[in-house]
Amino acid sequence: MLVVSGIAEDAKREPYSPELVKKAEAGDAKAQCDLGICYNKGEGVDKDEKEAVRWYSKAAEQGNARAQFYLGACYDNGTGVERDEKAAFELWTKSADQGDVEAKKALERIKTKQ
Numbered sequence: 001m002l003v004v005s006g007i008a009e010d011a012k013r014e015p016y017s018p019e020l021v022k023k024a025e026a027g028d029a030k031a032q033c034d035l036g037i038c039y040n041k042g043e044g045v046d047k048d049e050k051e052a053v054r055w056y057s058k059a060a061e062q063g064n065a066r067a068q069f070y071l072g073a074c075y076d077n078g079t080g081v082e083r084d085e086k087a088a089f090e091l092w093t094k095s096a097d098q099g100d101v102e103a104k105k106a107l108e109r110i111k112t113k114q
Contacts (some may be wrong), residue, residue, distance in 0.1 A: 013037055018043025022091035024055060032059035033067040040070070042077070049080030060091065069103045076106070 008045045014020050014031065017039040023031035036055035053074050059067030072091030075084045089110060095103035 010040060020088065024058075027058075027062075029059040029062040029064040030054075032062075033064050033070065036067065040074075049074070053080035060094075063094075063098075064100035065095045065100040065103070068092070069100050069106070070100075072103065072106065074078075 013034040013085065014023075015102070016035070020031055020035055024035040025061035032055045036052045038044050038052075039055060041047065055072065056067045056071040056074065060071045068091045074080050074089040074097065075091065076082070076088035089107070092106045092110075093105040096107055
């Protein structure tokens with residue numbers, strides 16, 4: 001299973017704020033991903049893995065590579081959703097196709113297991 005923490009990309013994210021929520025609700029994919037991270041980690045809000053998945057899903061549907069990576073990790077680990085390795089693989093593939101390094105690493109780990 002993949003552990004999602006300490007990723008360099010997190011340093012570039014916007015912390016929880018009413019403004020972040022407004023952006024996310026308005027459909028800003030990066031804000032949706034950032035809000036998902038806040039809920040996943042319990043930063044600025046109560047930790048809520050299902051709410052994290054909801055926001056990651058909204059951003060992933062818009063093609064946000066980081067959200068696709070994080071949502072894939074949720075499916076791989078069964079965090080906030082039922083574990084689904086196929087869904088994780090599909091999301092990581094989409095993310096990796098956009099150049100996401102962590103998604104590429106996750107796919108490599110899967111290949112070395114086989």
